[in-house]
Amino acid sequence: MIEIEGVSQWFGERHVLRDVGLTLTEDRIGVIGSNGSGKSTFARLLNGLLVPSKGRVAVDGLDTGRKGREVRRRVGFVFQDPDIQIVMPTVAEDLAFGLKRHGLSKAEIALRVTEVLAEYGLSEFRDHPAHLLSGGQKQLLAIAAVLVTGPRYVVFDEPTTLLDLRNRRRVGKLVRELEQKVVVVSHDLELLAGFERVIVFDGGRVVADGPAEESVAAYVAMHPPL
Amino acid sequence: MLSLHHDARTPVHALPAGVKLLVLFAVGTTLFFVTSMTVLGAAVVGVGLCYALARIPWRTAGRQLLTVLPFAVSILALQWLFSGWETAVLVGQRIVVLVMLANLVTLTTRTTAMIAAIETALRPLKPLGIRPERVGLVVAMTIRFIPVIKEQADQVRAAQRARGVERSTAFLAPLLVKTLRLADGLGEALDARGVDGPRRTEGTRPL
Numbered sequence: 099m100i101e102i103e104g105v106s107q108w109f110g111e112r113h114v115l116r117d118v119g120l121t122l123t124e125d126r127i128g129v130i131g132s133n134g135s136g137k138s139t140f141a142r143l144l145n146g147l148l149v150p151s152k153g154r155v156a157v158d159g160l161d162t163g164r165k166g167r168e169v170r171r172r173v174g175f176v177f178q179d180p181d182i183q184i185v186m187p188t189v190a191e192d193l194a195f196g197l198k199r200h201g202l203s204k205a206e207i208a209l210r211v212t213e214v215l216a217e218y219g220l221s222e223f224r225d226h227p228a229h230l231l232s233g234g235q236k237q238l239l240a241i242a243a244v245l246v247t248g249p250r251y252v253v254f255d256e257p258t259t260l261l262d263l264r265n266r267r268r269v270g271k272l273v274r275e276l277e278q279k280v281v282v283v284s285h286d287l288e289l290l291a292g293f294e295r296v297i298v299f300d301g302g303r304v305v306a307d308g309p310a311e312e313s314v315a316a317y318v319a320m321h322p323p324l
Numbered sequence: 325m326l327s328l329h330h331d332a333r334t335p336v337h338a339l340p341a342g343v344k345l346l347v348l349f350a351v352g353t354t355l356f357f358v359t360s361m362t363v364l365g366a367a368v369v370g371v372g373l374c375y376a377l378a379r380i381p382w383r384t385a386g387r388q389l390l391t392v393l394p395f396a397v398s399i400l401a402l403q404w405l406f407s408g409w410e411t412a413v414l415v416g417q418r419i420v421v422l423v424m425l426a427n428l429v430t431l432t433t434r435t436t437a438m439i440a441a442i443e444t445a446l447r448p449l450k451p452l453g454i455r456p457e458r459v460g461l462v463v464a465m466t467i468r469f470i471p472v473i474k475e476q477a478d479q480v481r482a483a484q485r486a487r488g489v490e491r492s493t494a495f496l497a498p499l500l501v502k503t504l505r506l507a508d509g510l511g512e513a514l515d516a517r518g519v520d521g522p523r524r525t526e527g528t529r530p531l
Binding site for chain 2: 142145147167170171174175177179181182183184185186187188191194195196199200225227228229243244247
């Protein structure tokens with residue numbers, strides 16, 4: 099369970115989130131809103147990438163400000179741009195990177211990397227330089243590199259924004275089939291179809307919160323055709 | 325090193341990365357004290373044999389050499405002009421041996437093995453406050469991000485061309501901004517992947 103209690107966030111003069119209070123228990127949660135509405139900031143609060151200016155965020159009772167390392171082990175984060183998330187030169191090395199930090203032995207790392215490469219259809223790219231992968235392959239690698247460490251929750255920040263339709267649907271299927279609890283920030287409403295809960299942000303506040311169909315309808319109603 | 329590892333099972337591949345780096349360092353240093361064309365010629369042949377032993381395709385080997393050819397040719401021309409043809413040949417032989425040997429190390433060593441070797445070499449410096457794993461990470465990330473930054477530079481140039489600017493040093497400013505943004509995002513990504521840095525609170529994340 100992720101608890102957000104009375105959270106406000108500001109960057110200098112900019113007030114980005116205003117008194118947000120939520121309890122996230124569902125398996126599939128979507129977050130939508132206009133550009134600058136505060137949804138990406140909200141996502142970063144969930145695994146302690148940001149500590150709230152005011153209020154408290156706790157994951158399974160662990161405060162993100164005080165127990166950041168433990169929180170990040172539980173909450174994986176997938177960024178919009180896989181190029182910033184992939185830190186090692188080749189595919190296998192990047193998958194091994196996260197495992198090494200979890201204290202696994204060399205043999206365990208090698209075995210797990212092989213398994214994950216096969217699971218995500220990346221086996222043929224094992225020693226491939228990451229910068230030569232296609233956009234879709236890079237995003238798959240970024241997701242695999244997060245999942246390989248076995249987080250309990252995964253937060254996705256606009257994971258399909260840079261992808262073509264085929265890869266968008268591929269990532270969408272992967273997200274739907276994950277066993278982890280998932281929070282997805284996205285403008286891609288198709289990706290969120292069938293989600294148990296979708297939260298709508300506007301001006302740093304939660305303005306709608308409910309099942310996907312209801313929240314998306316409310317969001318669309320807020321933005322009538324021009 | 326950016327994309328060059330050539331996978332094969334050969335004695336050259338099997339040598340520990342630390343040994344290969346040590347040999348490269350030793351040969352690189354010794355070369356500058358050798359003044360015999362015959363010895364340097366033998367070194368060129370020796371490196372060629374190592375390529376054969378490592379089963380590196382000749383096309384791959386040639387491609388590596390071609391990338392430094394303009395640089396080597398200009399050095400040779402200057403040496404010929406100011407010091408005579410004999411010095412030029414000696415310098416040419418040294419460049420060929422050094423470049424081919426360095427490429428051989430790259431072609432036969434995985435980046436992780438190379439980084440592990442660097443980390444091992446730096447371990448004795450831990451009491452001086454040097455963190456070998458951080459140095460290793462920096463080396464790996466440098467290798468990873470050179471092509472990313474090059475791609476960004478290409479994008480900036482393309483955007484300028486699209487606006488009718490063919491050649492301008494003004495591309496450096498937007499490239500710097502893009503690179504700083506990349507660094508900011510990368511810092512977050514490292515945090516998210518378990519490399520802990522200082523916590524961020526208000527005012528530290530420009531949105």
